[in-house]
Every structure is written in structure tokens, then in C-alpha cells.
Amino acid sequence: SGPALPRRAAADIPVIAHRGASEDVPEHTLAAYEAALFQGADGLECDVRLTADMHLVCVHDRRVNRTSNGRGVVSTLELAQLRQLDFGSWKQPPGDSEYVEVPDLRREGAHRVLTLERLLELVVDHPRRVEMAIETKHPTRYAGLVEEHLVALLDRFGLAHPRLGERSPVRVMSFSAMSVRRIRRLAPSLETVLLLDRVPLRFRDGSLPRGARIAGPGIHILRTHPEYVARAHSMGNRVHVWTVDQASDIDLCVELGVDAIISNRPQAVLARLGRG
Ligand code: G3P
Ligand code: CA
Numbered sequence: 001s002g003p004a005l006p007r008r009a010a011a012d013i014p015v016i017a018h019r020g021a022s023e024d025v026p027e028h029t030l031a032a033y034e035a036a037l038f039q040g041a042d043g044l045e046c047d048v049r050l051t052a053d054m055h056l057v058c059v060h061d062r063r064v065n066r067t068s069n070g071r072g073v074v075s076t077l078e079l080a081q082l083r084q085l086d087f088g089s090w091k092q093p094p095g096d097s098e099y100v101e102v103p104d105l106r107r108e109g110a111h112r113v114l115t116l117e118r119l120l121e122l123v124v125d126h127p128r129r130v131e132m133a134i135e136t137k138h139p140t141r142y143a144g145l146v147e148e149h150l151v152a153l154l155d156r157f158g159l160a161h162p163r164l165g166e167r168s169p170v171r172v173m174s175f176s177a178m179s180v181r182r183i184r185r186l187a188p189s190l191e192t193v194l195l196l197d198r199v200p201l202r203f204r205d206g207s208l209p210r211g212a213r214i215a216g217p218g219i220h221i222l223r224t225h226p227e228y229v230a231r232a233h234s235m236g237n238r239v240h241v242w243t244v245d246q247a248s249d250i251d252l253c254v255e256l257g258v259d260a261i262i263s264n265r266p267q268a269v270l271a272r273l274g275r276g
Helices: 030-039 079-083 116-125 145-156 177-186 219-224 227-234 247-256 266-272
Strands: 015-018 043-050 056-058 131-136 170-174 191-196 214-217 238-241 260-263
Touching: 015 030, 015 266, 030 043, 030 116, 030 266, 043 116, 043 145, 056 116, 056 145, 116 131, 116 145, 131 145, 145 170, 145 177, 170 177, 177 191, 214 219, 214 227, 219 227, 219 247, 227 238, 247 260, 247 266, 260 266
Parallel strands: 015 043, 015 260, 043 131, 131 170, 170 191, 191 214, 214 238, 238 260
Antiparallel strands: 043 056
């Protein structure tokens, strides 16, 4: 563990758009990420999987069935096959009950499968510094291939090995401690987040496995164990929380002084933090 960290002030909590502005726009599409940046999100979260021909694509589920008009397992499909699918038409456009800002998203390609490469182009071309929280999904399947391809791709953008004294805007997250370790081995100066859907007994004191410095608990953990944030801070570890959409949960994160809020509704969170 490192020196204790202070509780973060509301105005300094980065707001990370979970799968893009995914409450309003189909998740993991270019349109969802453009909308999030348009709304002022500080960063973007995405899940990555390898296709059969070894391209990293931004898809949450193992299958494309829920979020596209196709069927099948991502890892058995080639990128060209995924490109035939429509990843937008499953979702209703945002209603007008609550005002949200979304740019014109109907243009060609905005709802096609999104490669991580295209998403990184969006990020590096953006006039603001944009944080990226990239989650490796089911990394055991490929025994390290996801991490190797990910670090190689980040390297092409100059994002995997920041120079001394610099910090990459990218961090890699996983529920798999093994995946996090692989990333640290391949790219030692890249930040990593160990995602937690429950806190194992040995980490209840706020500690993390050796080398890890950021915990990624679900908001459900903080509802019942709000003391976890102060404990992690006392160990010198930061806390990035998912998926924070309700007003009461946003307020809890502010009260606890978490280090990042990951939300499907970045605009609503920014407004609640007084940055809208
Ligand atoms: O940001 C972490 C969160 O995305 C983990 O859950 O299932 O939405 O990927 P999931
Ligand atoms: Ca995720």
C-alpha cells in the first residue's frame, strides 16, 4: 500500500460514460461515445472482445443477440461479418421526458460494430484530454491474447508506455486479477483497475492484490459498505465506482469522495456534481 489518499471533492470526480451515453444511445456504438463527449464526459468506458480474426471490438455480451439484429458469439465471427450487423435498431431513441443532448447520430456507420481502434481514434483526435477505461471481457478464453492485442493496439497510438513523468489517459480494467496482472507485465506503467462485484474478505480492509492501486467496486457494495472508500484511501488505493445512475447513488459517491464515477447517464451525473 502507499500513502493515504484524501477524499475527493465533488468537482474533481471524473465522470466516465459507461458503454458511452448508453442510457440514451445504443451502447458501445460510435454514436454513444460521441454523445458522451458532447455531453461533457471526462472519460469513456468500453468492454473489449476479440473477433475470430483477432480484432478487438467493443461489445459487452459474449453474443451479439441482445445489441444487434444478428445472432452468434463474437469470438466465432469475423469483423467483416460483424460489420454487416446493425447495433442500433434494438434501442428506442431517447424520449422527450428528460432533456438530453445528443448530436445527429443517424449517419452511416454510427450504429455499426465499433472497433477499439476507431474508438481510440475518436479519443486521441478529441480536443480535450479524454480518459479511457477499457475492460477486458472473459480473458481466460484466449489465454493472454486479449491483453497482447490490446497492448499492441495501444502502443500504435502511443498510449501503452507513457514517458517518465507522463500518464496515459488509458487504464485497463477487469474482474479477472489474472488479466490485470498480464496487463501490468506487458505495460508496467499503465494504470489498471481490479473490478469487484463483491469484496473478498482479505480485501475488506481496503487493500488490493500486490501491484493493483485502483479498486472498481459496484455501487451496490458501497450502499452496504460505505466505509470501504475511506479504507481503500487509507491504504493509498483509489476507488472507481460503477454503475452510478440514480441521484441517491451519485450523492453517496460524492459524500464518500470516490475517485471516479462510471455511469450510463454522464449528463445527469455532471449536472448533479454541479458541472452541468
Ligand atoms: O465499469 C465496470 C462495469 O462495466 C462492469 O460491469 O457488466 O457493465 O461490464 P459490466
Ligand atoms: Ca464494462
